[in-house]
Amino acid sequence: MSGEKDIFLKGQVARDFDFYRIREKVASLAVSEEGKFFLLSRESSSDIDKVSKLKSLGREWNNYLNSRFPSALKSWPPVKEIFSVLKVDGASLSHEQIFSLGLFCTYTDETCGCIKSASLELEIPELLKIAQSMPSLENARNKIFSVIDISTGEIKDLPAIREIRKKIASLHREIESALKKYTSDSTLNSVLQNNVPALKADRELLAVRSDHRNSIKGIVHEVSSSGQTLYIEPEEIVRANNQLVQEEFNLQAELKKIFKELSDSLREYCSDFLLCHDSMLLLDSTCAAAKYQSEVHGVFAENYDTEKESPLILNARHPLLAEKAVPVTINFMFGKKVMIITGPNTGGKTVTLKTVALFSLMNQAGFPIPADEGTRLPFFNSIFADIGDEQSIDESLSTFSSRMKNIALALENADEKSLVLLDELGTGTDPLEGGAIAMAVLDSLLEKNSFVLVTTHHGVLKNYGYTNSKCVNASVEFNSESLRPTYKLLVGVSGESHAIDIALNSGLPQNVVEQAKSYISNQQADVSSLIKGLTEKHIELEELIKKQNEKQNELSLKELKIHSREIKMLQKEIELNQIEHSQSSAFLQEMRSNLENLVRVLREGEITREKTLSVRKFISDTTKEIDEQEENIEEKKLLLEKEIS
Numbered sequence: 001m002s003g004e005k006d007i008f009l010k011g012q013v014a015r016d017f018d019f020y021r022i023r024e025k026v027a028s029l030a031v032s033e034e035g036k037f038f039l040l041s042r043e044s045s046s047d048i049d050k051v052s053k054l055k056s057l058g059r060e061w062n063n064y065l066n067s068r069f070p071s072a073l074k075s076w077p078p079v080k081e082i083f084s085v086l087k088v089d090g091a092s093l094s095h096e097q098i099f100s101l102g103l104f105c106t107y108t109d110e111t112c113g114c115i116k117s118a119s120l121e122l123e124i125p126e127l128l129k130i131a132q133s134m135p136s137l138e139n140a141r142n143k144i145f146s147v148i149d150i151s152t153g154e155i156k157d158l159p160a161i162r163e164i165r166k167k168i169a170s171l172h173r174e175i176e177s178a179l180k181k182y183t184s185d186s187t188l189n190s191v192l193q194n195n196v197p198a199l200k201a202d203r204e205l206l207a208v209r210s211d212h213r214n215s216i217k218g219i220v221h222e223v224s225s226s227g228q229t230l231y232i233e234p235e236e237i238v239r240a241n242n243q244l245v246q247e248e249f250n251l252q253a254e255l256k257k258i259f260k261e262l263s264d265s266l267r268e269y270c271s272d273f274l275l276c277h278d279s280m281l282l283l284d285s286t287c288a289a290a291k292y293q294s295e296v297h298g299v300f301a302e303n304y305d306t307e308k309e310s311p312l313i314l315n316a317r318h319p320l321l322a323e324k325a326v327p328v329t330i331n332f333m334f335g336k337k338v339m340i341i342t343g344p345n346t347g348g349k350t351v352t353l354k355t356v357a358l359f360s361l362m363n364q365a366g367f368p369i370p371a372d373e374g375t376r377l378p379f380f381n382s383i384f385a386d387i388g389d390e391q392s393i394d395e396s397l398s399t400f401s402s403r404m405k406n407i408a409l410a411l412e413n414a415d416e417k418s419l420v421l422l423d424e425l426g427t428g429t430d431p432l433e434g435g436a437i438a439m440a441v442l443d444s445l446l447e448k449n450s451f452v453l454v455t456t457h458h459g460v461l462k463n464y465g466y467t468n469s470k471c472v473n474a475s476v477e478f479n480s481e482s483l484r485p486t487y488k489l490l491v492g493v494s495g496e497s498h499a500i501d502i503a504l505n506s507g508l509p510q511n512v513v514e515q516a517k518s519y520i521s522n523q524q525a526d527v528s529s530l531i532k533g534l535t536e537k538h539i540e541l542e543e544l545i546k547k548q549n550e551k552q553n554e555l556s557l558k559e560l561k562i563h564s565r566e567i568k569m570l571q572k573e574i575e576l577n578q579i580e581h582s583q584s585s586a587f588l589q590e591m592r593s594n595l596e597n598l599v600r601v602l603r604e605g606e607i608t609r610e611k612t613l614s615v616r617k618f619i620s621d622t623t624k625e626i627d628e629q630e631e632n633i634e635e636k637k638l639l640l641e642k643e644i645s
Contacts, residue, residue: 008382008413009044009364016385017354018320019044019361025319026367029291031075034277035284042285044364046381046417048303053126054286054366055300060124061290064115067122072114073287074107076100076280083273092260099153101266101273102144105137108276111283112136127283134279135272143265147258155255164251171244175204178237182206182216191215193229202248203241205231286366293368301363302376310334314372318355325370328352328489336472338442338452340465341489343476349455350387352476352489353421356453357383360419378451384410385421400428407441416449425454426461435460446470570636577633 014020027039045051064072077100085091093101115131118124149156157165182188183195183206193207200222208216208230210223218234233241293300296319304311315327330352332339341349359369363377386406410420426438435458442464445452454461465473477488 006043006046006381008384008418009046009361009380013357013383013385014044014361016387017357017361019358019365022319022358022362022367023365026288026292029288029295030284031073031287032280032284033075034078034080035281035288038281039285039288042365044361046364046379048379051364051366051379052303054289055363056126057130057282057286058289058293058300058366058368060122060127061287062293063122063124064118064127065287065290065294067118069114069118069122072111072118073280073284074110076104076107079104079273079277083270083277086263086267086273087270089267091263092256093263093266095148095155095255095259098144098259098262098266099148102141102148102150104273104277104280105141105144106150108134108137108280109141111280130279130283134276137269137272137276140266140269140272143262147262155258158258160258161251161254164247164254168244168247168251171240171247174240175237175244178234178240179204179206182234188215198231200231202245203233204237205233208232289367296368296370298368298370299373299375300366300368301359301371302374303379304376306378309376310336311378312374312376313356313359313369314375316355316359316375317370318351318358319370321351328355330356330489331491333472333491336470337449338446338454338465338468338471339474339491340461340471341453341455341474341476342457342462348476348489350423353385353387353423353453353455357385357419357421379417380419380451381415381417382413383419383421384414385423386410386425387421387423403428410450411441411444414445414448414450418448418450420445420450420452422452422454425456426458427456431458434458439464442468442471570639574633574636577629577636 023040023042027036030036030039079100082093082097082101085093085097112131112134115124115127119128119131147156147158148154155161179197183192183197189195191208191212193209197204198207199205203221205221206216206218210228210230213220213230216232216234218232219238220230220232222231223229224231292298296317311330311332313328313330315329317325317327319325326348328348341352343349359371360377360380360383362369364379369375369377384406386403407422410418414420422441425441426434428434429437438454438456438458438461442452442454442461446468456462462473465471472491474489474491477490
């Protein structure tokens with residue numbers, strides 16, 4: 001396959017299976033705006049190591065979120081653009097940018113601290129590895145908050161600006177006092193349009209009626225649109241206002257100088273900022289995935305050895321169907337590359353295909369899937385699909401032509417790591433030709449060793465599934481009594497369409513239904529009976545397997561009880577041996593004492609050397625026998641310990 005890597009895991013195929021809708025949902029659970037944008041750019045990937053790391057982090061976050069520890073992540077303000085400004089020599093950050101950067105430093109260090117603390121109790125090695133790899137931003141944080149108040153975001157009362165602020169405050173009081181003389185003078189009520197000073201161009205002015213222009217000496221700064229009001233700056237406050245403008249300029253110049261010096265001192269931490277930012281995005285995005293796992297009661301799919309096991313999805317629930325989703329278990333037989341799913345319409349065949357495709361895309365984006373523990377999925381480098389009616393009006397293509405175009409794309413690009421989904425393969429044209437094309441398409445995909453799921457009503461494809469060793473038939477179960485699907489997938493047996501039964505139940509006249517039955521050939525009827533029989537046998541086999549498992553469990557329990565009794569008997573035997581050994585030891589001690597006394601007596605009397613040696617030999621043999629008995633007891637003790645383990 002040539003071209004951009006993973007091109008067939010994103011774009012149209014991802015939209016068709018609603019992957020981007022799921023991605024938006026996961027992104028909404030991120031704590032930061034940058035985390036949300038980061039997730040909204042996430043695409044499915046065939047990089048197993050990369051995706052496995054994302055899933056491991058998600059599992060560990062799930063452990064953290066269900067623990068007693070407080071939330072480790074806080075929403076930090078956007079800072080990515082700040083880094084690009086800070087990299088430029090001589091560039092200066094604004095007040096708001098520096099404050100945002102300070103908050104980012106604070107929350108980053110807090111996150112690392114939370115993870116490190118939790119790792120003392122929780123098994124979160126991957127999260128800990130990230131936290132340990134992030135450099136401390138404490139020094140940068142201290143520099144920022146030596147200038148800015150962390151609680152308010154305002155500039156602190158630094159010595160360099162304290163005097164300027166005092167002058168500004170004094171000038172404001174002087175101006176207010178001067179203006180108050182005018183606004184509180186009752187003789188000027190007819191002169192002033194309003195007793196409240198107006199702020200125009202950063203100067204406080206008096207609103208004077210135009211016909212009393214000469215009543216107040218000063219500079220006219222503005223005239224109202226009606227011409228009835230003049231905004232005058234009295235002469236006595238012109239100087240104060242001018243000085244105020246100058247001091248405000250001085251303040252801004254001093255602040256600019258402070259921000260410039262602070263920006264220059266923060267530039268050395270650029271690489272640390274970038275490293276921590278990447279890590280925080282990774283932590284935020286994987287934590288969001290863990291939150292989604294809790295929402296859908298799902299799991300992160302397991303990786304597995306494709307040479308030894310087959311894919312398995314336990315109780316899959318399409319995430320967009322919510323409570324309406326009927327759990328379905330999809331068990332792919334080992335060594336089978338093509339699954340041909342048959343059964344009635346509205347039985348869940350297409351939903352099964354869409355679920356497998358969506359789950360594969362979600363899994364390869366590092367997202368959890370709504371299924372049960374034990375679910376395992378392979379990694380694909382491409383997904384091709386032909387689902388439903390994709391007729392293109394713009395290109396003047398018929399339904400059949402449009403579908404053939406989709407299939408041609410798959411045949412041209414698919415390989416052994418591709419997932420191909422073909423809904424109602426072979427329909428839209430003559431049944432005989434459609435069936436032939438369908439089998440030829442499957443032949444080609446089998447040569448490529450692609451993983452293929454097909455839904456069909458074609459009887460010829462059911463036969464194809466039975467006769468090809470790499471294919472397996474499956475069907476969506478149908479309740480013949482209620483004439484409703486159960487949405488349960490039966491692997492190993494094909495299903496009937498039940499079209500005639502459904503037609504009758506839907507109101508088609510009885511005589512029309514009977515006429516339809518008469519058109520079905522005996523051969524087709526026989527096949528239908530065969531399928532029905534196979535389905536019944538499949539259900540019987542499942543029941544037998546269930547009973548066999550129950551019997552096996554009962555037998556294992558009985559064996560355990562028998563073994564337990566054997567251990568107790570062995571313990572009893574050892575206790576008896578210990579009693580016997582204790583008695584024998586006492587007997588030996590007494591015998592040894594008596595015999596030694598006897599030897600002394602004999603020595604004092606007339607006794608030969610041979611008799612003395614014989615007596616000593618008796619003592620030695622008896623002692624040896626007791627020692628062997630003791631060793632035998634120790635061996636039995638060791639055996640008992642092993643049995644108990």
